[in-house]
Amino acid sequence: xxxxxxxxxxxxxxxxxxxxxxxxxxxxxxxxxxxxxxxxxxxxxxxxxxxxxxxxxxxxxxxxxxxxxxxxxxxxxxxxxxxxxxxxxxxxxxxxxxxxxxxxxxxxxxxx
Amino acid sequence: xxxxxxxxxxxxxxxxxxxxxxxxxxxxxxxxxxxxxxxxxxxxxxxxxxxxxxxxxxxxxxxxxxxxxxxxxxxxxxxxxxxxxxxxxxxxxxxxxxxxxxxxxxxxxxxx
Numbered sequence: 530x531x532x533x534x535x536x537x538x539x540x541x542x543x544x545x546x547x548x549x550x551x552x553x554x555x556x557x558x559x560x561x562x563x564x565x566x567x568x569x570x571x572x573x574x575x576x577x578x579x580x581x582x583x584x585x586x587x588x589x590x591x592x593x594x595x596x597x598x599x600x601x602x603x604x605x606x607x608x609x610x611x612x613x614x615x616x617x618x619x620x621x622x623x624x625x626x627x628x629x630x631x632x633x634x635x636x637x638x639x640x641x
Numbered sequence: 642x643x644x645x646x647x648x649x650x651x652x653x654x655x656x657x658x659x660x661x662x663x664x665x666x667x668x669x670x671x672x673x674x675x676x677x678x679x680x681x682x683x684x685x686x687x688x689x690x691x692x693x694x695x696x697x698x699x700x701x702x703x704x705x706x707x708x709x710x711x712x713x714x715x716x717x718x719x720x721x722x723x724x725x726x727x728x729x730x731x732x733x734x735x736x737x738x739x740x741x742x743x744x745x746x747x748x749x750x751x752x753x
Contacts, residue, residue: 573684575741627742629674
Protein backbone atom coordinates (compact mmCIF):
# COMPACT_ATOMS: atom_id res chain seq x y z
CA UNK A 530 0.00 0.00 0.00
CA UNK A 531 1.33 3.44 -0.92
CA UNK A 532 1.96 5.85 1.95
CA UNK A 533 -0.13 8.57 0.30
CA UNK A 534 -2.96 7.74 -2.07
CA UNK A 535 -5.01 10.15 -4.14
CA UNK A 536 -8.05 10.01 -6.38
CA UNK A 537 -6.85 8.65 -9.71
CA UNK A 538 -8.45 11.40 -11.79
CA UNK A 539 -8.15 12.96 -14.27
CA UNK A 540 -10.81 15.54 -13.55
CA UNK A 541 -12.25 17.54 -16.44
CA UNK A 542 -14.54 20.35 -15.32
CA UNK A 543 -16.01 23.50 -16.87
CA UNK A 544 -15.06 26.95 -15.71
CA UNK A 545 -16.97 27.93 -12.61
CA UNK A 546 -17.39 24.37 -11.36
CA UNK A 547 -16.55 23.18 -7.87
CA UNK A 548 -14.19 20.22 -7.69
CA UNK A 549 -12.92 18.20 -4.73
CA UNK A 550 -9.84 16.03 -4.40
CA UNK A 551 -9.34 13.41 -1.72
CA UNK A 552 -6.25 11.84 -0.26
CA UNK A 553 -5.51 9.21 2.38
CA UNK A 554 -2.25 8.53 4.20
CA UNK A 555 -1.12 5.40 5.98
CA UNK A 556 1.39 6.67 8.54
CA UNK A 557 -0.48 7.69 11.68
CA UNK A 558 2.69 9.48 12.87
CA UNK A 559 2.46 11.98 10.01
CA UNK A 560 2.69 15.49 11.38
CA UNK A 561 2.37 17.99 8.57
CA UNK A 562 0.13 18.04 5.54
CA UNK A 563 0.16 20.03 2.34
CA UNK A 564 -1.27 20.41 -1.10
CA UNK A 565 1.22 21.22 -3.86
CA UNK A 566 0.44 22.29 -7.38
CA UNK A 567 2.55 21.19 -10.34
CA UNK A 568 2.13 22.65 -13.80
CA UNK A 569 3.10 20.54 -16.81
CA UNK A 570 6.87 19.99 -16.92
CA UNK A 571 7.43 22.40 -14.02
CA UNK A 572 8.48 21.97 -10.42
CA UNK A 573 5.96 21.45 -7.60
CA UNK A 574 4.95 24.58 -5.71
CA UNK A 575 3.29 24.80 -2.34
CA UNK A 576 -0.40 25.61 -2.69
CA UNK A 577 -1.37 25.48 0.96
CA UNK A 578 -0.78 23.78 4.26
CA UNK A 579 -3.59 21.72 5.77
CA UNK A 580 -4.70 22.00 9.39
CA UNK A 581 -7.09 19.96 11.49
CA UNK A 582 -9.33 22.98 11.92
CA UNK A 583 -9.57 23.36 8.16
CA UNK A 584 -8.24 26.35 6.30
CA UNK A 585 -9.23 28.47 3.38
CA UNK A 586 -7.26 30.54 0.90
CA UNK A 587 -9.54 32.36 -1.49
CA UNK A 588 -11.28 29.76 -3.63
CA UNK A 589 -9.34 26.89 -2.06
CA UNK A 590 -10.36 25.04 1.10
CA UNK A 591 -8.35 22.25 2.69
CA UNK A 592 -9.49 19.84 5.38
CA UNK A 593 -7.69 17.27 7.50
CA UNK A 594 -9.28 14.40 9.40
CA UNK A 595 -6.57 12.81 11.54
CA UNK A 596 -8.84 10.06 12.84
CA UNK A 597 -9.61 8.87 9.32
CA UNK A 598 -6.17 9.83 7.97
CA UNK A 599 -7.89 11.74 5.21
CA UNK A 600 -7.10 15.04 3.51
CA UNK A 601 -9.23 16.99 1.04
CA UNK A 602 -8.95 19.99 -1.22
CA UNK A 603 -11.96 21.88 -2.53
CA UNK A 604 -11.68 24.35 -5.39
CA UNK A 605 -14.64 26.65 -5.95
CA UNK A 606 -15.38 28.69 -9.08
CA UNK A 607 -12.69 26.88 -11.11
CA UNK A 608 -10.57 28.98 -13.48
CA UNK A 609 -8.74 27.91 -16.61
CA UNK A 610 -5.53 28.72 -14.75
CA UNK A 611 -6.34 26.08 -12.12
CA UNK A 612 -5.49 23.37 -14.68
CA UNK A 613 -2.55 21.49 -13.17
CA UNK A 614 -1.63 18.38 -11.20
CA UNK A 615 -2.45 18.57 -7.51
CA UNK A 616 -0.19 16.63 -5.19
CA UNK A 617 -1.13 15.56 -1.68
CA UNK A 618 1.94 15.63 0.58
CA UNK A 619 2.64 14.53 4.15
CA UNK A 620 5.67 14.64 6.39
CA UNK A 621 6.57 12.49 9.36
CA UNK A 622 8.37 13.63 12.46
CA UNK A 623 11.44 12.49 14.31
CA UNK A 624 14.36 11.40 12.14
CA UNK A 625 12.17 11.67 9.04
CA UNK A 626 11.46 15.37 9.66
CA UNK A 627 11.50 17.32 6.43
CA UNK A 628 10.99 14.32 4.17
CA UNK A 629 8.03 15.04 1.93
CA UNK A 630 6.02 12.00 0.89
CA UNK A 631 3.97 12.72 -2.21
CA UNK A 632 0.86 11.11 -3.59
CA UNK A 633 0.82 10.28 -7.28
CA UNK A 634 -1.07 13.45 -8.10
CA UNK A 635 -4.45 14.20 -9.60
CA UNK A 636 -4.69 15.95 -12.94
CA UNK A 637 -7.24 18.73 -13.21
CA UNK A 638 -8.27 20.24 -16.52
CA UNK A 639 -10.63 23.20 -16.49
CA UNK A 640 -12.21 23.86 -19.89
CA UNK A 641 -14.15 26.88 -21.19
CA UNK B 642 13.04 36.30 -5.28
CA UNK B 643 15.82 33.79 -4.62
CA UNK B 644 15.53 30.50 -6.49
CA UNK B 645 17.06 27.05 -6.49
CA UNK B 646 19.24 26.62 -9.58
CA UNK B 647 19.70 23.32 -11.38
CA UNK B 648 21.68 22.31 -14.43
CA UNK B 649 21.43 20.98 -16.98
CA UNK B 650 17.72 21.40 -17.58
CA UNK B 651 17.65 18.51 -20.04
CA UNK B 652 20.00 15.58 -20.50
CA UNK B 653 19.92 12.72 -22.98
CA UNK B 654 22.35 9.91 -22.39
CA UNK B 655 22.85 6.35 -23.51
CA UNK B 656 22.47 3.51 -21.05
CA UNK B 657 25.66 2.52 -19.26
CA UNK B 658 26.98 6.08 -19.49
CA UNK B 659 27.65 8.31 -16.50
CA UNK B 660 25.57 11.43 -15.89
CA UNK B 661 25.72 14.19 -13.29
CA UNK B 662 23.31 16.87 -12.14
CA UNK B 663 24.10 20.03 -10.22
CA UNK B 664 22.04 22.01 -7.74
CA UNK B 665 22.66 25.39 -6.11
CA UNK B 666 20.22 25.97 -3.24
CA UNK B 667 18.85 29.27 -2.02
CA UNK B 668 21.53 31.10 -0.07
CA UNK B 669 21.44 30.25 3.62
CA UNK B 670 19.39 27.09 3.24
CA UNK B 671 21.10 24.39 5.28
CA UNK B 672 18.91 21.52 4.10
CA UNK B 673 19.06 20.21 0.56
CA UNK B 674 16.99 17.45 -0.99
CA UNK B 675 17.16 15.46 -4.21
CA UNK B 676 13.90 13.95 -5.49
CA UNK B 677 13.16 11.76 -8.51
CA UNK B 678 9.84 12.07 -10.30
CA UNK B 679 8.88 9.38 -12.78
CA UNK B 680 6.24 10.43 -15.30
CA UNK B 681 2.76 10.05 -13.85
CA UNK B 682 3.98 9.74 -10.27
CA UNK B 683 4.75 12.08 -7.42
CA UNK B 684 8.33 12.99 -6.51
CA UNK B 685 10.22 10.51 -4.31
CA UNK B 686 13.02 11.56 -1.99
CA UNK B 687 16.42 10.15 -2.94
CA UNK B 688 18.69 11.92 -0.46
CA UNK B 689 18.54 14.66 2.17
CA UNK B 690 21.51 16.73 3.34
CA UNK B 691 21.84 18.85 6.44
CA UNK B 692 24.80 21.10 5.63
CA UNK B 693 27.37 18.66 4.25
CA UNK B 694 26.04 15.58 6.04
CA UNK B 695 23.63 13.00 4.63
CA UNK B 696 20.54 12.77 6.83
CA UNK B 697 18.52 10.29 4.77
CA UNK B 698 19.60 8.26 1.75
CA UNK B 699 17.44 5.23 2.39
CA UNK B 700 15.82 5.40 -1.07
CA UNK B 701 19.03 6.13 -2.99
CA UNK B 702 20.11 3.17 -5.18
CA UNK B 703 23.63 3.22 -3.89
CA UNK B 704 24.99 0.72 -6.39
CA UNK B 705 24.70 3.34 -9.13
CA UNK B 706 23.73 6.66 -7.52
CA UNK B 707 25.92 8.95 -5.46
CA UNK B 708 25.36 12.40 -4.03
CA UNK B 709 27.65 14.90 -2.40
CA UNK B 710 27.53 18.34 -0.87
CA UNK B 711 31.16 18.85 0.02
CA UNK B 712 31.09 22.43 1.31
CA UNK B 713 27.52 22.37 2.51
CA UNK B 714 26.34 24.64 -0.31
CA UNK B 715 25.86 23.26 -3.81
CA UNK B 716 25.36 19.59 -4.53
CA UNK B 717 25.94 17.03 -7.26
CA UNK B 718 23.94 13.88 -7.96
CA UNK B 719 25.62 11.26 -10.12
CA UNK B 720 24.38 8.13 -11.84
CA UNK B 721 26.85 5.56 -13.11
CA UNK B 722 25.95 3.57 -15.10
CA UNK B 723 22.62 4.98 -16.24
CA UNK B 724 19.80 2.54 -16.95
CA UNK B 725 16.65 2.97 -19.03
CA UNK B 726 14.55 3.04 -15.84
CA UNK B 727 16.42 6.11 -14.64
CA UNK B 728 14.58 8.30 -17.15
CA UNK B 729 12.78 10.81 -14.96
CA UNK B 730 12.76 14.38 -13.68
CA UNK B 731 15.36 14.98 -10.98
CA UNK B 732 14.30 17.76 -8.64
CA UNK B 733 16.41 19.58 -6.10
CA UNK B 734 14.83 21.42 -3.19
CA UNK B 735 16.21 23.45 -0.31
CA UNK B 736 14.96 24.85 2.97
CA UNK B 737 16.02 26.45 6.19
CA UNK B 738 16.17 23.70 8.77
CA UNK B 739 12.55 22.67 9.47
CA UNK B 740 11.24 25.14 6.94
CA UNK B 741 9.28 25.17 3.70
CA UNK B 742 10.99 23.44 0.80
CA UNK B 743 11.54 25.35 -2.41
CA UNK B 744 12.04 23.35 -5.58
CA UNK B 745 14.32 24.05 -8.50
CA UNK B 746 13.14 23.67 -12.12
CA UNK B 747 14.48 20.13 -12.33
CA UNK B 748 16.64 18.19 -14.76
CA UNK B 749 14.76 16.00 -17.20
CA UNK B 750 16.83 12.89 -17.93
CA UNK B 751 16.20 10.61 -20.87
CA UNK B 752 18.21 7.39 -21.07
CA UNK B 753 18.27 5.73 -24.51
